[in-house]
Amino acid sequence: MAQAVHGVVDAFVDTTDAQALRRHEVVLGGERDEDLLVALLDEVVYRLDVADEIPVDVELAPLLGGLRAVFHMADALSLPVTGAAPKAVTLHGLSFAHGTDGWSCSVTLDV
Template sequence: MRRGAHRSVPHTADLRVEAWGPTREECLAQAVRGVCESFLDLTGAAGVRTRKVPVRADSDADALVALLEEVVYWLDTEDEVPVDMELTPIAGGLHAVLRMADGASLPVTGAAPKAVTLHGLEVAGGPQGWTCSVTVDV
């Protein structure tokens, strides 16, 4: 089984991220990391506080959207971004432990995310692991 990773994909006026991992949780975490790395240089970034967040979701795609909405929320309200996370499945979603860095302390490399779109949203598991694709308005 391949290791988790992510990449940005060219997309007109938005950000598109594809991610993969051996588990659903690793795949979703890679997608979040890919979005965060699209607008900040996370090299050497360290979490300065921990946020424990219940992520309610009826489907795997809903879980990805909810996680990314958390990123947008914490960025907008506290200027924080997750630099590491632990995702644990729970009934009705995920329990997320997000280790947050101060966004203002990190070099800006692109436009910050504003919203997650549902167009082209994909999350799927198979014998080779999990994959997902998401488009984010910037």
């Protein structure tokens, strides 16, 4: 899930020289792993929209029925833009599964 966060962020901004300035902690709930993945990525989109900040790192810890996420946030406006910023996470084509090569996911983002 942490790699999915990095993938989303790296799709629209260059974080090479980004410095984390703040921490943002959130507890997310969900019945399935897919629900937690969507909630996690929704939080990334929400923080970008309301605070112009993006995670340059994330720490995740499982909880009973959920997930605790600690985001290390940077100012999005200070970083080079490389693509369109996401506006929403959709359920279309959503997958999250464990296979022989490890975990993989597929998420569609509206821009």
